Amino acid sequence: MADIDIKDIVKKENIVYKKTSVLTDNVMHYCPGCGHSTTHRIIAEVIEEMGIQDKTIGIAPVGCSVFMYDYIDVDTQEAAHGRAPALATAIKRLLPDRFVFTYQGDGDLAAIGTAETIHACNRGENITMIFINNGIYGMTGGQMAPTSLEGMHTSTTPYGRDPGLMGHPIKMTELVAQLPGTYYVTRQAVHTPNLVRKTKKAIRKAFEYQKLNKGVSFVEVVSNCNSGWKMPPVQAVKWLDENMLPFYPLGDIKVPEK
Amino acid sequence: MEEDFVLMKGNEALAEAAIRAGADGYFGYPITPQSEVMEYLTAAKPWERTGMVVLQAESEVSAINMLYGGAGAGKRVMTSSSSPGISLMQEGISYIAGAELPVVVANVVRGGPGLGTIQPSQSDYFQATKGGGHGDYHLLVLAPSSVQEMADFMPLAFDLAFKYRNPVMILSDGAIGQMMEKVKFQPQRPRMKDEELPGWATTGKTPDRERNIITSLDLDPYRQERFNRKLIEKYQKMKEEEVRFETFQCEDAEYLFVAYGTSSRICQKSVQLAREKGIKAGLFRPITLFPFPEKQVGALADQVKGMLSVEMSAGQMVEDVRLATNGKVPVEHYGRMGGVIPTPDEIVEVLIQKFIGG
Ligand SMILES: Cc1ncc(C[n+]2csc(CCOP(=O)(O)OP(=O)(O)O)c2C)c(N)n1
Ligand code: SF4
Ligand SMILES: [Mg+2]
Numbered sequence: 001m002a003d004i005d006i007k008d009i010v011k012k013e014n015i016v017y018k019k020t021s022v023l024t025d026n027v028m029h030y031c032p033g034c035g036h037s038t039t040h041r042i043i044a045e046v047i048e049e050m051g052i053q054d055k056t057i058g059i060a061p062v063g064c065s066v067f068m069y070d071y072i073d074v075d076t077q078e079a080a081h082g083r084a085p086a087l088a089t090a091i092k093r094l095l096p097d098r099f100v101f102t103y104q105g106d107g108d109l110a111a112i113g114t115a116e117t118i119h120a121c122n123r124g125e126n127i128t129m130i131f132i133n134n135g136i137y138g139m140t141g142g143q144m145a146p147t148s149l150e151g152m153h154t155s156t157t158p159y160g161r162d163p164g165l166m167g168h169p170i171k172m173t174e175l176v177a178q179l180p181g182t183y184y185v186t187r188q189a190v191h192t193p194n195l196v197r198k199t200k201k202a203i204r205k206a207f208e209y210q211k212l213n214k215g216v217s218f219v220e221v222v223s224n225c226n227s228g229w230k231m232p233p234v235q236a237v238k239w240l241d242e243n244m245l246p247f248y249p250l251g252d253i254k255v256p257e258k
Numbered sequence: 259m260e261e262d263f264v265l266m267k268g269n270e271a272l273a274e275a276a277i278r279a280g281a282d283g284y285f286g287y288p289i290t291p292q293s294e295v296m297e298y299l300t301a302a303k304p305w306e307r308t309g310m311v312v313l314q315a316e317s318e319v320s321a322i323n324m325l326y327g328g329a330g331a332g333k334r335v336m337t338s339s340s341s342p343g344i345s346l347m348q349e350g351i352s353y354i355a356g357a358e359l360p361v362v363v364a365n366v367v368r369g370g371p372g373l374g375t376i377q378p379s380q381s382d383y384f385q386a387t388k389g390g391g392h393g394d395y396h397l398l399v400l401a402p403s404s405v406q407e408m409a410d411f412m413p414l415a416f417d418l419a420f421k422y423r424n425p426v427m428i429l430s431d432g433a434i435g436q437m438m439e440k441v442k443f444q445p446q447r448p449r450m451k452d453e454e455l456p457g458w459a460t461t462g463k464t465p466d467r468e469r470n471i472i473t474s475l476d477l478d479p480y481r482q483e484r485f486n487r488k489l490i491e492k493y494q495k496m497k498e499e500e501v502r503f504e505t506f507q508c509e510d511a512e513y514l515f516v517a518y519g520t521s522s523r524i525c526q527k528s529v530q531l532a533r534e535k536g537i538k539a540g541l542f543r544p545i546t547l548f549p550f551p552e553k554q555v556g557a558l559a560d561q562v563k564g565m566l567s568v569e570m571s572a573g574q575m576v577e578d579v580r581l582a583t584n585g586k587v588p589v590e591h592y593g594r595m596g597g598v599i600p601t602p603d604e605i606v607e608v609l610i611q612k613f614i615g616g
Contacts, residue, residue, distance in 0.1 A: 053463060054462045057462060059327070060473075069469070069471045073469055074469055075461065075470045076469065076472070077327060077330045077357075077460055077472040078357075078474070078475055080323060080326070083326075083350070086315070086319075089320075089324055089327065090283060090311075090325070090335065091330070091460070094282055094311060094331050118316075119316040
């Protein structure tokens with residue numbers, strides 16, 4: 001063993017993975033295994049690969065990803081809870097040659113910010129919207145989200161979500177796909193390597209389409225919230241597969257007409 | 259070419275002045291009595307004249323957050339609304355103050371509370387001058403009293419907003435918004451070019467600088483407190499540099515009306531009527547409501563026998579007059595509410611009744 005020098009191993013030709021330069025070196029505050037961190041990395045990689053760091057403006061929500069600006073190395077605005085699409089609308093209209101994206105949780109995008117979401121999509125704002133659906137309010141400690149599944153136990157539905165009392169889980173992505181202002185609408189996930197690759201392709205498209213000026217590109221990422229769901233990561237991923245995906249099936253919902 | 263006077267509503271003058279101030283964007287939601295602002299803008303097509311963006315938002319909540327986004331990108335952005343709409347904007351205004359963004363918000367006040375009335379009122383003084391939303395902050399508040407000032411305060415408001423990186427409110431009311439007067443506009447100012455945008459704005463991180471972050475969040479209590487202190491210093495600087503006011507026949511006054519906006523116009527007439535009755539009355543008109551001209555009002559306390567704060571409200575500015583005079587002189591309030599506008603005569607009667615007797 002003694003004759004192996006670490007310097008002989010750490011060499012350019014041996015590199016198999018490198019963190020994108022658009023991610024900062026800050027240690028992420030996300031719980032281990034949380035889909036937010038994976039999705040951040042994908043966005044940062046897409047920005048690097050497209051060479052648009054100097055033209056990109058991100059909008060962070062209120063939710064666990066409120067500190068997105070600590071990790072993705074682009075100019076970023078932190079919005080009030082639910083209002084990211086309103087910020088993005090103004091930024092894009094005032095700086096039309098920039099790439100503008102919002103990043104929002106389900107409480108942010110599908111509850112308190114429903115009006116902003118629907119109307120930005122309906123106006124066909126030329127922006128990219130990333131929607132992290134983990135079926136729960138992660139940041140505030142695991143309360144019911146508009147997307148929480150029927151029967152799901154959360155801190156405000158301790159006996160399970162009863163649609164008769166608390167309403168049905170909302171499929172926001174199908175809803176915005178109905179609007180003429182959305183150009184590309186898709187639902188993805190990031191809990192397996194294969195899905196990560198697919199999500200990256202989707203997010204890449206969602207940024208590329210901004211060049212066409214054709215309206216909103218909307219990418220839902222069905223994600224896990226281990227802390228909110230009160231499950232270790234492996235169990236959470238299994239639960240996601242068995243419960244979230246049957247209700248929120250993956251795939252494109254609206255694709256540009258050829 | 260020297261431009262002529264034109265006859266216009268206050269709301270329209272505000273809108274035209276915004277275009278000429280080189281505004282980059284207007285975002286609003288209709289509400290009486292200020293809907294003419296957006297109606298004027300959409301008819302004037304400033305996007306063809308200067309490239310200014312005009313957008314009708316889905317709500318005042320959205321409109322104020324569009325301002326946050328636009329101002330965060332370094333642009334000159336504004337909105338206008340009336341009382342209920344301004345209430346709806348308060349969370350956003352607080353974020354804007356917390357993120358230190360320069361925006362202009364015009365409130366063409368109507369009576370409240372609630373849906374209240376569409377008639378003019380001055381009942382949003384507290385909300386405008388004491389913060390309005392959550393957290394320790396202030397707006398810089400300008401109170402026009404004529405259509406001309408609706409126009410003149412627009413470029414001033416943008417300049418002050420950028421000087422202090424702070425939201426500026428133009429606090430008008432339904433009477434000034436709706437009435438027609440002659441007005442002369444300042445010449446067209448150019449919009450800011452991309453390279454003139456402030457260095458802190460989110461315009462895209464170029465390799466020569468760190469990323470810019472627009473946020474009002476800081477979870478470290480000591481850093482947050484330091485930020486709160488920074489805001490206090492900013493407000494202190496406003497108190498030193500930005501106090502604006504007007505006096506009318508104060509030199510020999512024994513009794514003083516203190517009034518702003520529409521009320522101050524009426525009080526000018528009351529001064530005249532009182533003097534005809536042999537009462538030496540004067541008028542002090544604060545133009546900046548925050549910072550309030552406390553030193554100037556305080557100095558007059560040594561000269562006069564009484565001050566009457568005349569407001570179309572249940573008594574809001576009177577608290578600032580009392581603070582400024584600190585018990586040195588009796589201060590009374592007279593107000594009409596619900597959209598009722600006081601007459602010059604009734605104000606004189608109240609002055610006599612409260613201070614002189616007979
Ligand atoms: C006006 C307002 N209401 C409530 C909150 C409290 N709050 C912060 S985050 C959050 C929910 C976030 O959930 P979600 O959007 O799903 O994001 P996640 O943390 O799950 O990623 C709530 C209710 C707030 N910050 N502002
Ligand atoms: S609480 Fe949930 S959403 Fe938030 S970081 Fe942890 S796992 Fe992720
Ligand atoms: Mg969530």
